[in-house]
Amino acid sequence: MTADAGYPTPPHFRKPLIDTPFHDRARALSQNDQFVAWAGYSTVDVFTTVEQEYFAIRNAATLYDLTPMVKYRVAGRDAERYINRLVTRDIRKLKVGRVSYVVWCNDEGHIIDDGTVFRLSETDYRICTAERQLDWFLDSAIGFDVAVEEITASVAALSLQGPTSAYVLKKFGLSGIESLKPFEFRIFEAEGRSLMVSRTGFTGDLGYELWMAPQHATAVWDDLMQAGRSRGIRAIGSQALNLARIEAGFLMPNVDFISAEHTVRMHRERTPLELGLAWLVDFDKPHFNGRRALQKQKAAGLQRMLVGLDIDGNKPAHNALLYANPTDETECGFVTSAMWSPTCKRNIALAILDTPHFEMGRRVHADIYLHRELVWERRMVTATVVERPFFAPERRRLTPPADR
Amino acid sequence: MNRAWDTIIVGAGHNGLVCAQMLASAGQSVLVLEAGAEVGGFAAPREFAPGFRASIAAQYLHQFSDALLRSLQLERHGLRFAATGLATTVLASGRHVRIAGDHVDGVSAEEATRWQQLDTRLARFAKFMATVQSTMAPRLGSSDFQDRWTLLKMGLRLRLLGRREMREFLRIAGMNVYDLATDELEDPLLQAALGMDAILGSNFGPRAPGTVLTLLTRRAGEATTTGGYRLPIGGLGAFAQALASAATAAGATVRTDAPVAGIVIENDEVRGVDLANGERLSAARVVSSVDPRQTFLSLLGTEHLDTGFVRRVDHFRHRGITAKWHLALDALPTFTGLPSAQLGDRLVVAPSLNYLETAYNASKYGEVSVLPALEISIPTVHDRTLAPAGGHVLTAIVNYAAYDAKDDLGTAREKLEANALAVLESVAPGIRSLIRSSELLLPMDLERICRVTGGHWHHGDLAFDQYLMVRPFPGAAQYQTPIRGLYLCGAGSHPGGGLTGLPGRLAAEQIQRTAP
Numbered sequence: 001m002t003a004d005a006g007y008p009t010p011p012h013f014r015k016p017l018i019d020t021p022f023h024d025r026a027r028a029l030s031q032n033d034q035f036v037a038w039a040g041y042s043t044v045d046v047f048t049t050v051e052q053e054y055f056a057i058r059n060a061a062t063l064y065d066l067t068p069m070v071k072y073r074v075a076g077r078d079a080e081r082y083i084n085r086l087v088t089r090d091i092r093k094l095k096v097g098r099v100s101y102v103v104w105c106n107d108e109g110h111i112i113d114d115g116t117v118f119r120l121s122e123t124d125y126r127i128c129t130a131e132r133q134l135d136w137f138l139d140s141a142i143g144f145d146v147a148v149e150e151i152t153a154s155v156a157a158l159s160l161q162g163p164t165s166a167y168v169l170k171k172f173g174l175s176g177i178e179s180l181k182p183f184e185f186r187i188f189e190a191e192g193r194s195l196m197v198s199r200t201g202f203t204g205d206l207g208y209e210l211w212m213a214p215q216h217a218t219a220v221w222d223d224l225m226q227a228g229r230s231r232g233i234r235a236i237g238s239q240a241l242n243l244a245r246i247e248a249g250f251l252m253p254n255v256d257f258i259s260a261e262h263t264v265r266m267h268r269e270r271t272p273l274e275l276g277l278a279w280l281v282d283f284d285k286p287h288f289n290g291r292r293a294l295q296k297q298k299a300a301g302l303q304r305m306l307v308g309l310d311i312d313g314n315k316p317a318h319n320a321l322l323y324a325n326p327t328d329e330t331e332c333g334f335v336t337s338a339m340w341s342p343t344c345k346r347n348i349a350l351a352i353l354d355t356p357h358f359e360m361g362r363r364v365h366a367d368i369y370l371h372r373e374l375v376w377e378r379r380m381v382t383a384t385v386v387e388r389p390f391f392a393p394e395r396r397r398l399t400p401p402a403d404r
Numbered sequence: 405m406n407r408a409w410d411t412i413i414v415g416a417g418h419n420g421l422v423c424a425q426m427l428a429s430a431g432q433s434v435l436v437l438e439a440g441a442e443v444g445g446f447a448a449p450r451e452f453a454p455g456f457r458a459s460i461a462a463q464y465l466h467q468f469s470d471a472l473l474r475s476l477q478l479e480r481h482g483l484r485f486a487a488t489g490l491a492t493t494v495l496a497s498g499r500h501v502r503i504a505g506d507h508v509d510g511v512s513a514e515e516a517t518r519w520q521q522l523d524t525r526l527a528r529f530a531k532f533m534a535t536v537q538s539t540m541a542p543r544l545g546s547s548d549f550q551d552r553w554t555l556l557k558m559g560l561r562l563r564l565l566g567r568r569e570m571r572e573f574l575r576i577a578g579m580n581v582y583d584l585a586t587d588e589l590e591d592p593l594l595q596a597a598l599g600m601d602a603i604l605g606s607n608f609g610p611r612a613p614g615t616v617l618t619l620l621t622r623r624a625g626e627a628t629t630t631g632g633y634r635l636p637i638g639g640l641g642a643f644a645q646a647l648a649s650a651a652t653a654a655g656a657t658v659r660t661d662a663p664v665a666g667i668v669i670e671n672d673e674v675r676g677v678d679l680a681n682g683e684r685l686s687a688a689r690v691v692s693s694v695d696p697r698q699t700f701l702s703l704l705g706t707e708h709l710d711t712g713f714v715r716r717v718d719h720f721r722h723r724g725i726t727a728k729w730h731l732a733l734d735a736l737p738t739f740t741g742l743p744s745a746q747l748g749d750r751l752v753v754a755p756s757l758n759y760l761e762t763a764y765n766a767s768k769y770g771e772v773s774v775l776p777a778l779e780i781s782i783p784t785v786h787d788r789t790l791a792p793a794g795g796h797v798l799t800a801i802v803n804y805a806a807y808d809a810k811d812d813l814g815t816a817r818e819k820l821e822a823n824a825l826a827v828l829e830s831v832a833p834g835i836r837s838l839i840r841s842s843e844l845l846l847p848m849d850l851e852r853i854c855r856v857t858g859g860h861w862h863h864g865d866l867a868f869d870q871y872l873m874v875r876p877f878p879g880a881a882q883y884q885t886p887i888r889g890l891y892l893c894g895a896g897s898h899p900g901g902g903l904t905g906l907p908g909r910l911a912a913e914q915i916q917r918t919a920p
């Protein structure tokens with residue numbers, strides 16, 4: 001390949017997707033070669049079958065490669081003030097050693113992205129995001145004494161989720177892990193490697209996220225797999241995780257909402273109020289991006305809102321249009337995420353509904369299309385607006401977690 | 405806090421003072437806070453050598469409307485003119501042409517006719533533009549009656565130019581002045597005169613798109629007065645003094661040596677200002693004539709603003725490019741071939757459009773022009789109060805000096821001064837020996853002395869994307885800001901800089917319309 005002379009091997013344009021540090025392990029376990037692109041990395045969509053992986057999340061322990069999650073370090077004298085102006089929550093209340101789920105908005109109050117903020121010290125934070133944000137984060141830094149740096153490639157990350165995950169970590173050698181509370185993190189030093197463990201996750205279950213230097217990645221993976229053998233640990237891909245997160249009622253960027261930076265059409269942006277995230281918006285703290293617009297929206301009332309739906313029958317309402325009146329098919333919303341929940345034994349969905357249909361307990365009608373042996377069938381079924389999350393087991397919060 | 409003012413105005417530049425006079429006349433209690441020792445901003449007086457006085461930046465009063473002059477009663481407040489209606493003489497070594505309105509001497513009869521036609525047409529367009537500039541720029545897509553009415557009037561006025569003239573206006577408005585001048589004129593000096601008016605104060609060479617717009621905005625200002633190029637007795641500082649006196653007479657208080665350190669915000673509303681000396685003054689609203697960048701980034705602070713808005717502030721182009729030169733002379737100089745009766749003219753040294761363009765090129769690469777263009781004024785021809793007996797003042801606007809010079813400030817200053825002197829010598833041989841003292845102020849110097857970011861004539865480029873309803877930028881046009889009670893009234897706002905008083909006047913009107 002003379003054309004590549006002078007380039008490092010393989011040249012970047014021949015391998016547009018990067019491997020994560022866990023790639024060799026993932027490839028070895030993948031049975032059907034289902035890899036997908038995620039934020040510039042190649043990651044596994046399904047290792048074996050979605051069902052097997054999903055049930056492992058709810059009944060055993062699962063490992064999920066989280067490395068492509070975009071990570072930033074925010075440090076400096078004004079770090080707290082900076083983040084407080086960036087996100088809608090009052091970050092002054094976030095103590096060192098804790099994590100917070102946040103969203104951030106543009107001037108119009110439209111969500112740009114969601115993510116988690118880790119407070120490492122008084123002046124040092126980590127922000128994990130779905131999409132790359134450097135441009136917005138740097139422009140937001142104008143006037144603040146703060147340095148923002150992307151560290152995605154220098155932090156490998158794994159998500160260990162499931163009811164036996166605390167046991168696995170103890171077996172793995174993290175003594176005292178049982179005292180870690182939800183949204184807390186701790187740094188464990190062992191065998192010359194430093195491991196940051198946070199009790200966070202995207203499954204709504206007991207679970208942890210592990211953050212480490214890339215050179216320790218495979219060793220940590222191997223040791224966890226070893227420690228979890230007796231507890232049915234298995235590697236999972238993004239599809240199984242997606243099912244768990246719908247049950248937990250978590251929002252997926254670019255599925256349940258589109259970043260305001262990417263929308264082209266009018267009214268496709270979403271504010272946190274519209275996504276049912278009013279609890280994340282603190283109007284009592286000092287100014288933050290989008291505050292004035294959100295205050296206006298709050299005063300004017302919402303035109304639409306994202307809610308949970310409980311749908312009759314057992315056919316997932318993927319992308320279904322929602323009607324107020326099934327006979328004249330007046331649209332009043334649409335489904336963004338849907339599934340048959342094996343754990344809840346309910347047909348659930350997340351949906352955007354127009355006012356006033358988003359009120360709790362209201363009924364609408366879901367227009368469900370089924371593709372059966374090349375023939376489209378249509379079902380019009382009743383759907384009821386219900387509370388989220390659909391699945392919230394006690395064990396996700398219990399500290400110390402059950403030792404099993 | 406002490407007593408609360410209705411309005412605190414930050415900066416006693418001419419716009420701040422006009423705004424103060426109007427609000428005070430309307431019954432508001434008004435306090436003007438000026439950081440410097442003198443009022444006037446770019447038009448403040450400066451004794452640059454013992455007994456020799458000039459204004460720091462501005463040279464002529466030529467855009468201040470007769471109507472505003474009357475309504476502020478500036479003559480009653482001491483404003484007198486040493487000269488009005490000054491002609492412009494464009495010089496190259498050995499040759500000159502003299503322009504007085506639509507009449508020009510020193511060119512062929514055909515060229516004089518061409519000039520007359522062009523000037524008449526530009527005057528007509530300028531008159532239209534003057535109505536645009538003296539109205540608050542409407543918001544587009546707004547359902548507000550005022551906005552719609554203004555837009556409608558603008559459209560109607562444009563249409564009233566007549567079909568042919570409207571088309572011609574729309575044809576040239578987006579052009580560059582190089583093309584316009586070379587299309588319409590043949591004499592290089594005349595072409596350069598037009599070019600000079602288009603580029604003065606802006607970060608442009610004559611080939612830059614939008615230079616017909618800058619020409620028209622300047623001429624629009626001039627269309628509001630019959631006075632032409634005027635020199636107040638005592639210099640432009642006396643004009644600023646008269647404004648301050650008018651404001652004071654209307655009930656406003658003007659405090660100098662009172663730099664504002666910050667704007668106080670509580671519950672997302674303006675509460676007053678903090679002075680650099682620690683004093684806190686409270687007010688229902690604060691009106692800033694300080695340039696937009698400083699107003700938002702330094703005085704207010706980005707923590708009170710949304711990131712998207714801050715982006716726009718940060719992208720506002722405000723690099724000054726114009727230098728100012730002050731010479732104390734032992735006697736009147738002589739210019740080759742120029743009758744001494746013309747020494748009091750507005751003297752422009754710019755032999756051709758290409759000369760201007762070449763001068764501009766240097767600034768693109770962080771350098772000063774090798775052969776700079778000059779706009780010269782010798783005010784002492786008309787006004788003896790500005791220099792000791794026998795002495796004379798020669799001031800010049802020197803184009804161009806890159807704001808972000810590659811050289812250190814001292815070297816850049818020395819280079820431009822030497823280059824400017826060589827150019828001056830080429831049209832006024834022997835002048836070097838008359839110089840008692842010389843001071844050249846680069847944009848960086850003007851920034852420091854006048855506290856204007858970039859030292860920019862207009863507080864920020866006048867260009868299509870920073871003009872009308874998007875000046876200085878969306879979210880801060882119409883003199884209002886995202887913060888309740890915080891307004892803008894300086895040259896950074898519509899219609900821009902020059903001693904027009906318009907941003908100050910329009911801001912005052914907007915405040916009266918919208919203030920709680």
Ligand SMILES: Cc1cc2nc3c(=O)[nH]c(=O)nc-3n(C[C@H](O)[C@H](O)[C@H](O)COP(=O)(O)OP(=O)(O)OC[C@H]3O[C@@H](n4cnc5c(N)ncnc54)[C@H](O)[C@@H]3O)c2cc1C
Nearest residue numbers: 415417418419439445446462463464664855895901902903
């Ligand atoms: C070299 C040069 C030559 C020019 N020549 C001409 C000319 O011949 N004719 C013409 O019409 N126009 C001319 N102009 C343009 C004209 O002078 C300006 O556009 C105009 O003076 C701007 O007026 P202003 O009131 O908006 O702002 P400024 O005059 O800039 O006034 C702003 C004031 O705010 C004050 N200030 C700033 N920060 C603070 C603070 N923190 N606290 C308190 N006060 C503060 C400053 O000290 C200043 O007094 C020239 C400009 C330049 C640079």
